[in-house]
Amino acid sequence: MHIPDGYLSPSTCAALYAGSAPFWFVALKRVQRRLSARLVPLLSLVSAFSFVIMMFNLPLPGGTTGHAVGMGIATIVLGPWASILAISVALLIQAVFFGDGGITAYGANCFNMAVVGSLAAWTVYRIIAGRAPLQSPRRVFAAAIAGYLAINASALCAAIEFGIQPVLFHDAAGAPFYAPYPLSIAIPAMLIGHFSFAGIAELVISGGLVAWLQRADASLLKTTAPGAVESGGIAEPAASAWAALRPMWIGLAALMIATPLGLFAAGAAWGEWNAADFKKPEARREIAAASHNVAPPENPPAGLARLGSIWSAPIPDYAPSFLKSEKLGYLLSAMFGGGLIIAGGLAGGWFFGRSTAGRERKGAA
Amino acid sequence: MTHPESAPAKNRRRKTFVERTVNDLAEALDHAAYADEVAQRDGLLQQLDPRAKVCGILLLVIAAVSVRNISVAALLFAVALALALLSRISFRVLAKRVWTSVLCFTGVIALPAIFLAPGAVMFRLPLLHWPVTSQGWWAAVRLITRAETASTLALLLVLSTPWTHVLKALRVFHVPVVFVVILGMTHRYIFSLLHLARDFFEARRSRLVGMMDRAQRRHLAASTAGVLLEKSLQLSGDVFLAMRSRGFRGGIYTLDDFRMKPRDWWALGAFVSMAALAFKLGNR
Numbered sequence: 001m002h003i004p005d006g007y008l009s010p011s012t013c014a015a016l017y018a019g020s021a022p023f024w025f026v027a028l029k030r031v032q033r034r035l036s037a038r039l040v041p042l043l044s045l046v047s048a049f050s051f052v053i054m055m056f057n058l059p060l061p062g063g064t065t066g067h068a069v070g071m072g073i074a075t076i077v078l079g080p081w082a083s084i085l086a087i088s089v090a091l092l093i094q095a096v097f098f099g100d101g102g103i104t105a106y107g108a109n110c111f112n113m114a115v116v117g118s119l120a121a122w123t124v125y126r127i128i129a130g131r132a133p134l135q136s137p138r139r140v141f142a143a144a145i146a147g148y149l150a151i152n153a154s155a156l157c158a159a160i161e162f163g164i165q166p167v168l169f170h171d172a173a174g175a176p177f178y179a180p181y182p183l184s185i186a187i188p189a190m191l192i193g194h195f196s197f198a199g200i201a202e203l204v205i206s207g208g209l210v211a212w213l214q215r216a217d218a219s220l221l222k223t224t225a226p227g228a229v230e231s232g233g234i235a236e237p238a239a240s241a242w243a244a245l246r247p248m249w250i251g252l253a254a255l256m257i258a259t260p261l262g263l264f265a266a267g268a269a270w271g272e273w274n275a276a277d278f279k280k281p282e283a284r285r286e287i288a289a290a291s292h293n294v295a296p297p298e299n300p301p302a303g304l305a306r307l308g309s310i311w312s313a314p315i316p317d318y319a320p321s322f323l324k325s326e327k328l329g330y331l332l333s334a335m336f337g338g339g340l341i342i343a344g345g346l347a348g349g350w351f352f353g354r355s356t357a358g359r360e361r362k363g364a365a
Numbered sequence: 366m367t368h369p370e371s372a373p374a375k376n377r378r379r380k381t382f383v384e385r386t387v388n389d390l391a392e393a394l395d396h397a398a399y400a401d402e403v404a405q406r407d408g409l410l411q412q413l414d415p416r417a418k419v420c421g422i423l424l425l426v427i428a429a430v431s432v433r434n435i436s437v438a439a440l441l442f443a444v445a446l447a448l449a450l451l452s453r454i455s456f457r458v459l460a461k462r463v464w465t466s467v468l469c470f471t472g473v474i475a476l477p478a479i480f481l482a483p484g485a486v487m488f489r490l491p492l493l494h495w496p497v498t499s500q501g502w503w504a505a506v507r508l509i510t511r512a513e514t515a516s517t518l519a520l521l522l523v524l525s526t527p528w529t530h531v532l533k534a535l536r537v538f539h540v541p542v543v544f545v546v547i548l549g550m551t552h553r554y555i556f557s558l559l560h561l562a563r564d565f566f567e568a569r570r571s572r573l574v575g576m577m578d579r580a581q582r583r584h585l586a587a588s589t590a591g592v593l594l595e596k597s598l599q600l601s602g603d604v605f606l607a608m609r610s611r612g613f614r615g616g617i618y619t620l621d622d623f624r625m626k627p628r629d630w631w632a633l634g635a636f637v638s639m640a641a642l643a644f645k646l647g648n649r
Contacts, residue, residue, distance in 0.1 A: 004471070004515075005512060044550035048555040053593070093548065102430075175504045177433050180478035208587025211587070
């Protein structure tokens with residue numbers, strides 16, 4: 001994740017310094033306004049904390065260990081703007097003093113981890129946590145998902161920066177000057193590692209720290225929890241959970257009611273063709289019509305033909321095989337899919353609620 | 366379960382995550398102590414004004430990252446080696462702290478490019494028959510040379526300059542003074558927190574009589590991080606009160622007591638000339 005010197009072109013580095021600069025400026029102004037004289041020691045200590053956290057070997061599933069960045073927990077405790085500054089300071093010391101991450105790539109690393117990471121963590125945490133009480137298990141879940149998604153968003157940015165290098169900077173023979181892999185390799189290569197290891201490390205540290213703070217000092221979670229109350233360790237009341245999630249349930253209900261609109265859509269969605277469609281005259285006409293009248297190739301692309309047969313969905317094209325009416329099948333599929341999502345959400349809520357309640361009972365004992 | 370009497374067997378087993386974390390934290394502390402010791406030596410870079418050094422080495426790093434000609438990148442690497450020699454920084458230290466890690470990290474990234482990058486096939490691997498393309502080969506060599514050179518130069522700067530001087534020198538680039546002070550305090554408190562974290566893990570390790578399962582290890586990591594966060598915030602309050610009691614009202618001033626001598630101007634001129642030459646020759 002820490003991009004070293006030499007992987008990005010000087011112009012990319014300059015662009016990402018320029019991209020980070022407005023965020024640093026706004027963050028400094030906002031934090032100065034809020035904290036005034038307290039700014040210096042607070043940011044220094046939280047930056048130092050972020051730095052030390054990056055050195056922890058976190059045990060991950062599968063017996064391996066990983067390092068977290070701490071962007072999730074810094075954002076939850078400090079808010080997104082102070083977190084941008086704290087992570088940037090920690091990254092600078094890492095780059096200059098410990099050689100972890102390049103000096104010319106510092107702007108890129110700050111953009112990916114401090115700016116995108118902090119803002120992504122804040123957005124996800126606020127959406128999932130809603131107005132849940134400070135001791136609510138939902139906040140632990142929200143922090144864990146926020147950390148996980150934030151580090152993956154950062155990794156995606158880094159992958160895009162790597163992936164555009166060979167396209168933009170290469171010699172006459174095609175040899176890349178900087179990072180050598182195109183987007184098609186850089187994105188999966190970065191994201192597989194972050195989905196499976198670094199993301200889990202960030203998930204563990206963000207969720208684990210919020211759970212710990214809920215027991216030790218829940219007031220530290222107040223910065224990013226406006227409207228939340230300290231419930232004194234009592235599990236979240238059902239009424240408040242419903243109130244916080246009400247907009248989501250209303251939105252979901254509206255979407256389910258609007259499901260039949262899909263029956264009026266003509267043709268297939270662009271790019272969602274399968275290999276067999278390239279042989280069917282009707283499907284070929286639809287593809288050409290959706291592609292500015294550019295005729296599709298006679299044979300399906302080799303990669304599409306090979307990879308398209310790896311997985312067969314149990315309900316292909318939203319049409320269960322046991323139903324004769326396609327329209328009825330479509331509506332049933334929508335209801336089944338919506339029901340699965342709701343059941344998954346309730347199961348997740350039950351699981352996290354149960355584990356937290358168990359810990360609270362143990363703590364009380 | 367691991368018993369105290371089975372101590373010799375401990376040496377053969379894999380290190381636990383507590384031991385690995387303690388080692389990593391100790392290594393960071395060692396690195397800082399070593400940097401302090403090297404910065405006191407009587408070498409070429411150590412004698413230069415920090416501002417000339419920061420500007421000059423930063424220009425060389427930018428040149429190393431920008432050059433497209435591998436010979437010029439190799440020449441810049443030779444310049445870095447000469448600077449290390451003249452500054453009494455041993456190649457063994459550079460190899461241990463930079464070259465090996467950069468080679469491993471960059472090598473892992475660059476190696477597949479030799480086979481994956483499309484282009485003219487130079488030769489095929491004997492048994493696997495994988496094609497090594499000219500474009501992939503030169504892309505990998507260029508990436509490794511550039512990364513090694515830039516990292517070596519950056520380490521030379523840090524090893525030859527006390528951190529407080531590096532920070533003061535940043536004022537040359539009009540970095541806001543509040544940012545410089547935050548960086549200085551962060552650096553200082555990193556070591557307080559590193560000591561604290563190491564003590565937490567050492568204390569836990571000394572009380573361990575068996576192996577912890579994964580859930581216990583995760584719980585330990587999270588609770589240690591939690592205590593550290595709480596200590597950090599508590600310490601920031603204490604530091605703020607201490608600053609307040611000494612008259613701090615939010616205004617920040619630094620002592621800029623550096624003096625540029627003729628030798629520093631000559632050195633800065635040499636750095637600028639080398640970087641300009643590298644830009645000119647390296648991008649033809």
